[in-house]
Amino acid sequence: MVGAGMSRFGAFADLSSRDLFVEAYDDMTTLMDKGFDTSDIETMYVGNFSSDLFEGQAHVAPIMSDWLGLTPKPATRIENACASGGSALREGMMAIASGMYDVVLVGGVEKMSNLATERVTDTLAMAADALYEIPAGLTFPGIFATIATAYIHQYEASTDHLAKVAIKNHANGALNPKAQFNKPLRDIMDRRIARAKERGEPVPEWEDELDFLHDDRANPLVAWPLRLYDCAPITDGAACVLLVADELASSFTEAPIKVIGIGQASGRPLHDSESLTSLSSAKAAAEEAYLMAGVGPGDIQVAEVHDCFTPAEIVATEDLGFFEPGEGARALDEGRTTIQGDKPVNTSGGLKAKGHPVGASGVGMAVEIFHQLRQEAGERQVPNDSLELGLSHNVGGTGGTCVVTIYQRG
Amino acid sequence: MVGAGMSRFGAFADLSSRDLFVEAYDDMTTLMDKGFDTSDIETMYVGNFSSDLFEGQAHVAPIMSDWLGLTPKPATRIENACASGGSALREGMMAIASGMYDVVLVGGVEKMSNLATERVTDTLAMAADALYEIPAGLTFPGIFATIATAYIHQYEASTDHLAKVAIKNHANGALNPKAQFNKPLRDIMDRRIARAKERGEPVPEWEDELDFLHDDRANPLVAWPLRLYDCAPITDGAACVLLVADELASSFTEAPIKVIGIGQASGRPLHDSESLTSLSSAKAAAEEAYLMAGVGPGDIQVAEVHDCFTPAEIVATEDLGFFEPGEGARALDEGRTTIQGDKPVNTSGGLKAKGHPVGASGVGMAVEIFHQLRQEAGERQVPNDSLELGLSHNVGGTGGTCVVTIYQRG
Numbered sequence: 141m142v143g144a145g146m147s148r149f150g151a152f153a154d155l156s157s158r159d160l161f162v163e164a165y166d167d168m169t170t171l172m173d174k175g176f177d178t179s180d181i182e183t184m185y186v187g188n189f190s191s192d193l194f195e196g197q198a199h200v201a202p203i204m205s206d207w208l209g210l211t212p213k214p215a216t217r218i219e220n221a222c223a224s225g226g227s228a229l230r231e232g233m234m235a236i237a238s239g240m241y242d243v244v245l246v247g248g249v250e251k252m253s254n255l256a257t258e259r260v261t262d263t264l265a266m267a268a269d270a271l272y273e274i275p276a277g278l279t280f281p282g283i284f285a286t287i288a289t290a291y292i293h294q295y296e297a298s299t300d301h302l303a304k305v306a307i308k309n310h311a312n313g314a315l316n317p318k319a320q321f322n323k324p325l326r327d328i329m330d331r332r333i334a335r336a337k338e339r340g341e342p343v344p345e346w347e348d349e350l351d352f353l354h355d356d357r358a359n360p361l362v363a364w365p366l367r368l369y370d371c372a373p374i375t376d377g378a379a380c381v382l383l384v385a386d387e388l389a390s391s392f393t394e395a396p397i398k399v400i401g402i403g404q405a406s407g408r409p410l411h412d413s414e415s416l417t418s419l420s421s422a423k424a425a426a427e428e429a430y431l432m433a434g435v436g437p438g439d440i441q442v443a444e445v446h447d448c449f450t451p452a453e454i455v456a457t458e459d460l461g462f463f464e465p466g467e468g469a470r471a472l473d474e475g476r477t478t479i480q481g482d483k484p485v486n487t488s489g490g491l492k493a494k495g496h497p498v499g500a501s502g503v504g505m506a507v508e509i510f511h512q513l514r515q516e517a518g519e520r521q522v523p524n525d526s527l528e529l530g531l532s533h534n535v536g537g538t539g540g541t542c543v544v545t546i547y548q549r550g
Numbered sequence: 551m552v553g554a555g556m557s558r559f560g561a562f563a564d565l566s567s568r569d570l571f572v573e574a575y576d577d578m579t580t581l582m583d584k585g586f587d588t589s590d591i592e593t594m595y596v597g598n599f600s601s602d603l604f605e606g607q608a609h610v611a612p613i614m615s616d617w618l619g620l621t622p623k624p625a626t627r628i629e630n631a632c633a634s635g636g637s638a639l640r641e642g643m644m645a646i647a648s649g650m651y652d653v654v655l656v657g658g659v660e661k662m663s664n665l666a667t668e669r670v671t672d673t674l675a676m677a678a679d680a681l682y683e684i685p686a687g688l689t690f691p692g693i694f695a696t697i698a699t700a701y702i703h704q705y706e707a708s709t710d711h712l713a714k715v716a717i718k719n720h721a722n723g724a725l726n727p728k729a730q731f732n733k734p735l736r737d738i739m740d741r742r743i744a745r746a747k748e749r750g751e752p753v754p755e756w757e758d759e760l761d762f763l764h765d766d767r768a769n770p771l772v773a774w775p776l777r778l779y780d781c782a783p784i785t786d787g788a789a790c791v792l793l794v795a796d797e798l799a800s801s802f803t804e805a806p807i808k809v810i811g812i813g814q815a816s817g818r819p820l821h822d823s824e825s826l827t828s829l830s831s832a833k834a835a836a837e838e839a840y841l842m843a844g845v846g847p848g849d850i851q852v853a854e855v856h857d858c859f860t861p862a863e864i865v866a867t868e869d870l871g872f873f874e875p876g877e878g879a880r881a882l883d884e885g886r887t888t889i890q891g892d893k894p895v896n897t898s899g900g901l902k903a904k905g906h907p908v909g910a911s912g913v914g915m916a917v918e919i920f921h922q923l924r925q926e927a928g929e930r931q932v933p934n935d936s937l938e939l940g941l942s943h944n945v946g947g948t949g950g951t952c953v954v955t956i957y958q959r960g
Contacts, residue, residue, distance in 0.1 A: 156681070183814075190602050192673075197680035198600055199631035202816035202831075202950035212834040214814035215951070216637045217629040221609035227626050231641055237648035263602075270607035271566070404593075404624035406612035421612075424622040540612035541625070 141399060141547070142392035143168045143176070143382035144510035146503075149320045149495030151253040152376045157191055160497075161204045161249045164378035172382075173393045181382075182241040183214045185231050187224035187248035188499035193263045195251055204247065221267035222448060223404075223536030224248060225379070225502025226543030230402050232383045242388055247380035248500035260374050264498070267537040269409035276411075281371060283410055283538050284449035285363035290416035291451055292365070295466035299365050303353040304472040305450035306369045306492060312479060313489025315520035320373055320495030325349045332358065370450040375495035379503040381510065389550060395514050396550035397530075401433025403544045410538035419539035422459035426533070426544045430461075433546040437461030439529050440546070442512045442522050443483070444505035446535040447490040456533050457485060460544070484522045487512060502534035502543060513549045551809060551957070552802035553578045553586070553792035554920035556913075559730045559905030561663040562786045567601055570907075571614045571659045574788035582792075583803045591792075592651040593624045595641050597634035597658030598909035603673045605661055614657065631677035632858060633814075633946030634658060635789070635912025636953030640812050642793045652798055657790035658910035670784050674908070677947040679819035686821070691781060693820055693948050694859035695773035700826035701861055702775070705876035709775045713763040714882040715860035716779045716902060722889060723899025725930035730783055730905030735759045742768065780860040785905035789913040791920065799960060805924050807940075811845070811956035813838025820948035829949035832869035836943070836954045840871075843956040847871030849939050850956070852922045852932050853893070854915035856945040857900040866943050867895060870954070894932045897922060912944035912953060923959045 145168025147160045155163075169176060184205055192198040205215035218228040225248035232246035252260055261281070265274050268283065291297055306325065313319035314327075329352040336343045346352045353359045359367040382392070389396035405428065407413060407421030414420065430436055437460055445460065447453035454468040462483050463471050471477055477485035488494045488508040491501055509530035511517045530547045555578025557570045565573075579586060594615055602608040615625035628638040635658035642656035662670055671691070675684050678693065701707055716735065723729035724737075739762040746753045756762045763769045769777040792802070799806035815838065817823060817831030824830065840846055847870055855870070857863035864878040872893050873881050881887055887895035898904045898918040901911055919940035921927045940957045 158681070190608055192600050192603055192676055195680065196676055196684070198629065198676040199678075199947045199950050201630060202947070203679065203819070205816045206818050206822075210816070211818050212815040212831055214640075214835075215630075215816045216641070216814070219608065219627040219629055220611060220625075230624075231626070231644075234641075234644050234648040234650060237650060238644040239647060240644060266602050266606055266608040268609075269613065270605065271568075274606070404626070405622040406615045406620070406625045408616050408621050409613070412616075421622055425624075537609045537612070540609050 141381050141397040141506065141510055142384050142389055143172045144507040145171060146318055146379035146507050147377050148318050149375050149377035149497060151374065153253065155376060157195060157200060157249045157251040158203065158207045160251060160376060160378035161247060162207055164247065164380045165208055168380050168382060174391065176392060178209055180243050181210055181213060181245045182243050183235055184210060184245040184247065185228040186215065186217045187228035187503055188217050189219060189221055189224050189250055190263060191251065194254055220541040221536035222498045223502055223534045223541040223543050224499040225504065226534030226545065227404060227541065229502060229506060229545060230404050230543060233399055233402055236383055236385050242385040244383045245380060246383060246503060247378060248503035249378035250497035250499040251376045252374045252497060253376050257374065269411065272411050273409060281363040281366055284451055285366045287416050287455060288365055288451035291454065294417050295469060297469040300350060301454060301469040301472050302365065302370050302450040303350050305447060305453045306353060307349045308478055309447060309486050309490040309492040312487050312520055313493025316489045316494055319489040319493055320375055321493045325352065366449060372448045372491040372496035375497040377495055377497035377500050379500045379507050381503060381506050397510050397513050398548045398550050399545060400548045401429040401546035403428025403432065405542055407539040407542065409540060413539065418455060418459055418465065419535065419542060421539045421542035422456065422533065422535065425542040426460050429544040429546050435529060435546060440531045441524060441527050441529050442487060442509065443485050443531040443533065444488060444508050445485055445533040447486055447492045448496060450492065453485065453490065460533055479520055479522055487517065487520050487522060505532035505534060506545065509547050513547060551791050551807040551916065551920055552794050552799055553582045554917040555581060556728055556789035556917050557787050558728050559785050559787035559907060561784065563663065565786060567605060567610060567659045567661045568613065568617045570661060570786060570788035571657060572617055574657065574790045575618055578790050578792060584801065586802060588619055590653050591620055591623060591655045592653050593645055594620060594655040594657065595638040596625065596627045597638035597913055598627050599629060599631055599634050599660055600673060601661065604664055630951040631946030632908045633912055633944045633951040633953050634909040635914065636944030636955065637814060637951065639912060639916060639955060640814050640953060643809055643812055646793055646795050652795040654793045655790060656793060656913060657788060658913035659788035660907035660909040661786045662784045662907060663786050667784065679821060682821050683819060691773040691776055694861055695776045697826050697865060698775055698861035701864065704827050705879060707879040710760060711864060711879040711882050712775065712780050712860040713760050715857060715863045716763060717759045718888055719857060719896050719900040719902040722897050722930055723903025726899045726904055729899040729903050730785055731903040735762065776859060782858045782901040782906035785907040787905055787907035787910050789910045789917050791913060791916050806960035807920050807923050808958045808960050809955060810958045811839040811843025812953065813842065814951065814953045816951055817949040819950060823949065827865060828869055828875065829865065829945065829952060831949045831952035832866065832943065832945065835952040836870050839954040839956050845939060845956060850941045851934060851937050851939050852897060852919065853895050853941040853943065854898060854918050855895055855943040857896055857902045858906060860902065863895065863900065870943055889930055889932055897927065897930050897932060915942035915944060916955065919957045923957060
């Protein structure tokens with residue numbers, strides 16, 4: 141990986157997928173340290189969940205290609221729900237490993253805010269099993285609420301643990317200028333208190349963010365026990381990375397990041413899976429990635445994991461082997477996954493605060509790890525001068541797909 | 551390629567994508583000459599245009615994988631409109647060339663008949679440019695009508711040439727038990743004449759199929775000059791092929807078919823393209839495929855080309871270099887592209903008569919070439935004992951994507 145960029149993440153009524161993709165690409169090229177020309181790119185992949193449903197535009201890859209000026213270079217859309225970006229990265233890797241291409245652009249994009257919220261929820265539900273799960277009334281908040289409930293029951297955890305994921309990731313997002321939410325939850329809370337005082341209304345008695353997040357009015361229930369701030373937002377955004385063959389890396393940058401392991405696995409739909417507190421695809425993908433990279437979970441120094449809902453982050457840190465089953469919640473209590481902790485997770489703000497443009501999210505994770513390993517993550521930089529190994533974990537649907545990628549400073 | 555299979559193509563109210571995919575897979579495994587077990591498959595690709603819109607099911611790859619019993623093997627959906635199948639084949643090729651996988655299943659599926667015809671037309675239109683083309687009123691019949699008009703004007707061709715594509719491909723489809731239309735047009739015409747006689751109605755004065763196809767009542771206009779029989783049908787169907795690394799082929803079959811060249815290119819949307827009588831992506835993809843294979847258009851002995859509308863076949867045979875520009879029409883007059891001709895095209899019946907389940911079509915082409923080169927195409931077998939080289943040409947959208955693949959008897 142010799143370049144990485146992303147658009148702002150947020151809700152942008154005036155921007156289309158095309159605009160966002162170009163914004164991400166411009167961000168990447170602006171940051172590239174050595175000479176680079178668009179014509180160097182030989183083929184491209186676009187991770188996208190459903191611009192068909194969101195924008196009425198299928199067949200997005202050649203359109204993105206055209207907007208970057210890449211025509212007639214081959215361009216292919218990859219769709220594996222919210223893991224589309226991670227799968228696109230895997231195809232890009234294999235394109236280079238095949239010897240057919242040396243310079244490959246991997247991007248991801250989603251423009252979700254065109255639809256009303258309930259239609260977005262219906263659209264996302266299509267990533268689950270439309271035959272057995274959706275007709276039974278499952279939506280994604282419902283699915284992850286089920287996972288949260290099972291986890292809390294099985295490991296004597298509580299909704300405090302879910303809230304702590306939100307507090308941490310919003311704090312990280314506050315340090316990321318491109319995040320959709322770049323305010324700590326405490327600021328949001330304090331502003332509400334100040335407003336109540338100004339208006340002479342009853343002042344909420346919140347002692348801290350946990351109080352705030354447990355308040356039905358401040359943080360309404362979505363699907364018990366998940367509340368509004370347990371859910372990743374609806375996001376427009378794009379991200380891209382430039383992959384080149386190993387021997388060419390030094391002509392693009394002094395500080396390449398190597399992809400040393402990638403694993404992808406499929407899982408049976410949730411209604412048919414053996415556990416509600418672990419995703420089998422995540423474990424299988426992690427195992428494959430660790431094996432290829434020749435490293436283990438203890439070696440990983442920074443990770444972006446798929447926190448589409450707060451319980452998903454806890455489960456992810458266990459599926460990846462960072463913590464034993466049930467210990468992911470404890471790790472939050474101990475602050476181990478904060479930027480200053482021994483296992484920083486979602487320094488970007490995660491899907492929770494950075495935003496979750498579903499087809500782009502997997503590529504966005506790679507962008508964050510790229511910057512962290514190069515010590516260029518600004519205020520949210522993990523304070524470790526010898527940062528060397530990073531990981532991303534990107535889930536599609538209810539674990540139908542998971543892609544785990546391991547990166548090393550070059 | 552060591553195995554190939556397809557479901558029946560048609561409109562099947564009671565079958566879902568899952569059923570069709572399994573049917574194609576079963577067809578493939580039944581035909582495999584040596585031992586093979588599903589667990590041999592290491593990864594899979596699924597070409598699919600939009601099961602999101604057709605069936606309310608996105609993220610189809612892990613679901614197909616589950617229905618075949620492949621979980622947790624990685625499964626990825628590839629979408630490049632009607633070239634999704636061809637692009638899936640290219641990803642499968644690269645997965646093997648990368649050295650990461652040795653046994654790869656490449657499938658394609660589309661279940662289109664759930665939607666009403668006008669909604670299918672709207673859905674397919676999303677493969678064009680939703681920003682510039684669809685709002686201007688273009689639909690796919692409109693787009694290919696534009697191409698037909700330009701071709702007829704530029705080369706002094708006529709609608710007789712379009713009709714001749716339909717007559718040939720329906721004649722071929724009549725020899726394909728899995729084709730959606732497996733009757734020659736003459737049978738349809740004769741039956742109408744017989745019915746009129748039986749009922750004592752005025753008997754149509756059709757001398758031959760050309761008369762029949764030029765009759766407004768028998769063959770109504772869709773978008774001038776295209777009539778009903780100029781358009782590929784709305785089809786449900788699936789197809790798959792098994793790719794393995796070269797050195798393993800002999801353990802799967804005595805008669806492998808080698809993929810010796812593959813080219814993919816993107817093209818600008820039609821509204822922005824330089825010519826209406828040629829697709830730039832097809833020319834670029836063909837050039838790449840010929841170069842990789844080390845053969846030229848004159849060497850190809852059998853081809854499946856993307857005849858989504860009759861003019862598309864004529865243009866394809868020229869873009870591929872089989873005939874000079876303007877000579878594709880003449881070649882039809884001379885019968886050169888019939889099964890008995892010197893350049894047999896669409897022996898399967900093509901998309902026109904075999905059917906066009908859009909995401910599966912590119913893989914379906916590979917299935918036909920596989921059987922032709924192995925001399926197992928039954929009644930439609932090209933009568934040439936030393937058949938060695940075949941080609942498929944798979945177009946997405948208005949040429950936004952084209953994939954050309956060249957196959958050799960192993």
